[in-house]
Amino acid sequence: MDIAALALEEAALKALADSVNDRLKEVKATMQEALVGNGISKVSATLPDGTKVATISRSDAKPAAVVVDDEAFLAWVRKVSPDEIHTRLVTEVRPAYRTSVLAQMTAAGVPRVVDTETGELHDVPGVEVRATRSLTHSVRPVDGGKEAIAAAWRSGRLAHLNLLQLEAAEEAS
Numbered sequence: 001m002d003i004a005a006l007a008l009e010e011a012a013l014k015a016l017a018d019s020v021n022d023r024l025k026e027v028k029a030t031m032q033e034a035l036v037g038n039g040i041s042k043v044s045a046t047l048p049d050g051t052k053v054a055t056i057s058r059s060d061a062k063p064a065a066v067v068v069d070d071e072a073f074l075a076w077v078r079k080v081s082p083d084e085i086h087t088r089l090v091t092e093v094r095p096a097y098r099t100s101v102l103a104q105m106t107a108a109g110v111p112r113v114v115d116t117e118t119g120e121l122h123d124v125p126g127v128e129v130r131a132t133r134s135l136t137h138s139v140r141p142v143d144g145g146k147e148a149i150a151a152a153w154r155s156g157r158l159a160h161l162n163l164l165q166l167e168a169a170e171e172a173s
Helices: 003-037 070-080 095-108 145-155
Strands: 042-046 052-059 063-067 085-087 091-093 112-114 121-123 127-131 136-141
Touching: 003 052, 003 136, 052 145, 063 095, 070 085, 070 091, 070 095, 091 095, 095 112, 095 127, 136 145
Parallel strands: none
Antiparallel strands: 042 052, 052 136, 063 127, 085 091, 112 121
C-alpha cells in the first residue's frame, strides 16, 4: 500500500466533492425557485439526444401541529387529561400523549381536538399547525440514468452545461 498516493487520492476526492457540492447547492436552489415560480411539480431531466436520465419532483411543505408554547400546552393537558401528565423534577406531558394529540391536530389541520368521550371540541393553546420543513425537491434517476449521464460526461455531450470542468493548472490560468 502506497500511503502517500492514498493520501493524495483522498485529498483530491475531498477537494472535488467540496467543489461539486458547492455547485450542487447553487443549482438546487435555482431549480427550486424555477419549480415554485413556474408552478411546476415534476420535470424530466434528459440528455441532448432526448434520453431521460432522471425525474425531478417538487416536495411541498406539509403542515404539522407543533407545540410553540410548552406552558400553555401543559396547562391545557393538565385541565382536560390530567392522567397524561408525568411529574418528575420537571412537569411535562407524557410523550405518547403529546405525539397522539399533535397527530390529531396535524390530521385536522387546526390546533383543535375532540374529546372522544364527551364530544367536546377543545382549542389547544400553545400549538400551531404550520409548515415544518422547507420546500424542496428530489432527483430520482431512472434505470440506467446514472450510467447514461456518465457516458455523456465522458463523451463531452454535457459540455454545454455549467459543470465543473477539470483542467490542468496551466490551462486554467
